[in-house]
Amino acid sequence: xxxxxxxxxxxxxxxxxxxxxxxxxxxxxFFSKHAVLEVDTPALxxxxxxxxxxxxxxxRYHGPGAAAGATLYLHTSPEFPMKRLLAAGSGSxxxxxxxxxxxxxxxxxxxxxxxxxxxxxxxxxxxxxDEVERLLVEVLAGIAPIETVHHWTYRELFRELAGxxxxxTTVAELRLLLASTHGIMPVGxxxxxxxxxxxxxxxxxxxxxxxxxxxxxxxxxxxAALARLRPGNPPVAARFEVYLNGVELANGFHExxxxxxxxxxxELEAARRRDSDVPEVPMDRKLLDALAAGLPDCxxxxxxxxxxxxxxxRARCVQDVLAFSLDSA
Amino acid sequence: xxSYSTNEFRGGLKIMIDGDPCAIIENxxxxxxxGQAFNRVKIRNLKTGRVIERTFKSGESVEAxxxxxxxxxxxxxxxxxxxxxxxxxxxxxxxxxxxxGDTAKWLKEQDMCEVTLWNGAPLAVTPPNFVLLKVTDxxxxxxxxTSGGGGKPATLETGAVVxxxxxxxxxxxxxxxxxxxxxxxxxxx
Numbered sequence: 001x002x003x004x005x006x007x008x009x010x011x012x013x014x015x016x017x018x019x020x021x022x023x024x025x026x027x028x029x030f031f032s033k034h035a036v037l038e039v040d041t042p043a044l045x046x047x048x049x050x051x052x053x054x055x056x057x058x059x060r061y062h063g064p065g066a067a068a069g070a071t072l073y074l075h076t077s078p079e080f081p082m083k084r085l086l087a088a089g090s091g092s093x094x095x096x097x098x099x100x101x102x103x104x105x106x107x108x109x110x111x112x113x114x115x116x117x118x119x120x121x122x123x124x125x126x127x128x129x130d131e132v133e134r135l136l137v138e139v140l141a142g143i144a145p146i147e148t149v150h151h152w153t154y155r156e157l158f159r160e161l162a163g164x165x166x167x168x169t170t171v172a173e174l175r176l177l178l179a180s181t182h183g184i185m186p187v188g189x190x191x192x193x194x195x196x197x198x199x200x201x202x203x204x205x206x207x208x209x210x211x212x213x214x215x216x217x218x219x220x221x222x223x224a225a226l227a228r229l230r231p232g233n234p235p236v237a238a239r240f241e242v243y244l245n246g247v248e249l250a251n252g253f254h255e256x257x258x259x260x261x262x263x264x265x266x267e268l269e270a271a272r273r274r275d276s277d278v279p280e281v282p283m284d285r286k287l288l289d290a291l292a293a294g295l296p297d298c299x300x301x302x303x304x305x306x307x308x309x310x311x312x313x314r315a316r317c318v319q320d321v322l323a324f325s326l327d328s329a
Numbered sequence: 330x331x332s333y334s335t336n337e338f339r340g341g342l343k344i345m346i347d348g349d350p351c352a353i354i355e356n357x358x359x360x361x362x363x364g365q366a367f368n369r370v371k372i373r374n375l376k377t378g379r380v381i382e383r384t385f386k387s388g389e390s391v392e393a394x395x396x397x398x399x400x401x402x403x404x405x406x407x408x409x410x411x412x413x414x415x416x417x418x419x420x421x422x423x424x425x426x427x428x429x430g431d432t433a434k435w436l437k438e439q440d441m442c443e444v445t446l447w448n449g450a451p452l453a454v455t456p457p458n459f460v461l462l463k464v465t466d467x468x469x470x471x472x473x474x475t476s477g478g479g480g481k482p483a484t485l486e487t488g489a490v491v492x493x494x495x496x497x498x499x500x501x502x503x504x505x506x507x508x509x510x511x512x513x514x515x516x517x518x
Contacts, residue, residue, distance in 0.1 A: 053364050103336075103387060104366065106358025186367075186384045187346075187391075198364040199384065225363045241362045251362040 011325040016313055019143070020321065023309060024096060026139045027116060036092045036118060041081035043098065047284035048073035049080075050269035051225065055102035056281060057111075073281065074100040077302050078117055079226065080287040083255070086119055086298055087290035094118035096305065107317040108247060110326055114305040121298045125227070125238045125254040128299035129215050132242055132250060136213060136308075144312040146244075148212030154219050154236070158197075161205045166220060167234050171196050178203065190276075194222050206246060214243040226262075227253035242303070244311045252301030259291035331393040335368040335385050343375070343396040346383060350375045350394035350447045358387065375445060375452055376427075394447065401444045403436050411436060411454070413444055424451035432456050434489035435507045456507040461516045462486050463502050470498035480512075 010017070031038065048056040056073040075081075078095050085093055099115045120128055129151075137146055158166040164177060174196040178184040184203050189195055197220070217240040221229050224237035238254035256262055266283040273280050309321040319325035333344060338356040345351070351372040360366040366387035373380050375396065385391065401413035401422060410423040411433065422444060428451045429436070435456035436442065443455040467483035483493040483503075491505055493512045502516040 051363070053360075053366065104358070104360065109358055109360065184382060184384060188386060188389050189384075190386075195365050195386075198361045199367065201361050202359045202367065203369065203384065223363060248362050 007328070011319050011322050011328055013320075016309065016315070016321050017323060019313055020305075020309055022143075023139055023305070023312070027096065027135070027305075030135050030138055031094045031118070034092075036094050036120070037090060039082065039085060039090070039093045039095050040097070041075075041078045041085070041095065043075050043100070044072040045075055045081070045284070046070070046072060046282065047080070047286070048281035049076050050266045050273065050281060050283050051076075052269055052272045052276060052278045055104075055278070057100045057102050076101050077115060079300070079302070080284045082117065082119060082300070083287060083295055084290040086121065087293050087295050089296075092118070092120045092298075105326055107319075108307060108310070110306065110318055110322060112326070112329075113318075113322075115302050116305050117300065117302040119255070119298050119300040121296045123254075123299040124297075125217060125240050125252055125299050128252050128254075128301055129217065129240055129242075132215075132252065132301060132303070133213065136244070139308075140312055144314075146213045149215075150212060151215045151217070154216055157205060157216055158200065161208045162200050164200070166197055169193075169197075174200055194220070197223075206243070206248070209243050209246045211245050216241045216243070224256075224265075225251075225253065226256050226265075228256045228258070240301075242301075244308070247307055247311050248304075249307050249311070250301050250303035252299060254299045255295065257291060257295040257297065259288050262291055263288050331395075332390040333393050334390050335387050338368055338370060343394040344372070345392040345394045346372060346374070346381070349377070350396045350452065351381075352396070354380065360387075375447065378430075378453075395449075396445060396447050396452065398443050398445050400441055403438060403440050403442055405438055406433070406436070413442065413451070413454075422446070422451050424454055428452055429454050432507075434487050435460050435462075435505070437462060437487055458506065458508055459513065460505050460507055461502050462489065462505060464493070464497060464499050467493065467497060467499060471495040 054076045056076055058071055058073050060069045061072050062069045077099050078097055082093060082095060096114065096116050098112055100112050102111060104111050133149060140146060155166060158164055164173060171191050171193055178199060182204055186199055218236040219239045221235050221237055224239060227237040227239035229235045230238050240252045241248060242250035270280060270283065306318050306321050310318050313321060315321050333342060338353055340353055340355065342353045343350060351374050353370055353372055355371040357369045359369050368385045368387050370383055371380060372383060402416050404412040404414050410425055411429045413422045413424065432454045437460060440457055440460060444451050445453040462485040464483045465486050468481050480492045480494055482490050483497055484490050491510060491512050493503065504513040504516050506513050
């Protein structure tokens, strides 16, 4: 069925707009109580995230300082400038802002969405998981109280819910598992283990997570993104994901502070972009300079506010909680 | 060859999967917290009618299936082929038993049907939602019983057998819902 032409009216009901305001008030009250500083960093940047799975919108600036025009990127998260603030001695900070990700649109995605991102100096990812839980309990009190909290490691989660060990499995084993046990036939996928682990995560595990708050931590080192690695056998990334009622809500790291390792990861990602025909983007050298100058030991997390509202209100899709979704924007 | 990117996926879009023409039923965009985005789709194989699932990397392209639905009039069956005609152009199409499938039992000469063409040839035939068919055989009607309860089998002029109320007699014309195969009522025509 073709959707009818969207009209001028909002995508969200007025009650949900009210709920959004209440949730944001409570978020700000929470951080104010814990003396975490609210900050506001630019949405437009000369550099962008090199993560091949994050596509930045780009635009052009013409004006003083750029007579011939300069390419600017809309941020996919405020992570890099917030880390520059941390390196400059800001202490713990948070931000509520719009972020932009090209290509992401569906029942739980809108290419423009509201992110709550915060950094806690002196915290590791375990401390921050506890704070995410405290924040969600306070914000959702009387709206959609959290009934259960469950912690998994990535390894336990795959063993229990999919019956495979993600640290020893192979693409062939995952292909067979998806096809024979779950009737899922991926087409044209690269023979890259992380892609296949992501298929199992999104197609098999996420639908089984069920109600309540779920934390997953200790990701494979190859999925570290911007998290530091914890030595061990195998080494794991100090990264966590948060799910509420089966919906992926937040991603956090014990932040990588090593400028050299960060640059190596940027370069690896840039190479993967070239290999898979994803447009190249300039890496954020100012972030590397900030890390070289010294990022305080900290953990950070980014939480999708629209997803939170979607789960809290039991909305059918994320578009139902947006004042105006993409097709009526 | 024409193709569609996953960004063009929507219900009803016709694509080729494993060499067979298929129609998308449902398209879901899924993405892990970090990592590759996927399009998870439910698809109907238009040759077999089976519903299958496939997952594509978002942004990939898939070959388009040259499939279209046309309204054609059923002319006759010669036993091997069922012949249809476009009443505007008089152009004819012959569908074989595979394309016609179970629909054969509802096909009455002159009725308009939806014929799905793949590369210009009939792939599937959908009968009208309601057809009027004459009873050719059934047990004698029971007078006065209009309750419709119980019922009995009746053979219709196309060979279809449906359950009808006890009062129905040979020679009557019945309205049948082809989607459920159920008796709807007696025709006043």
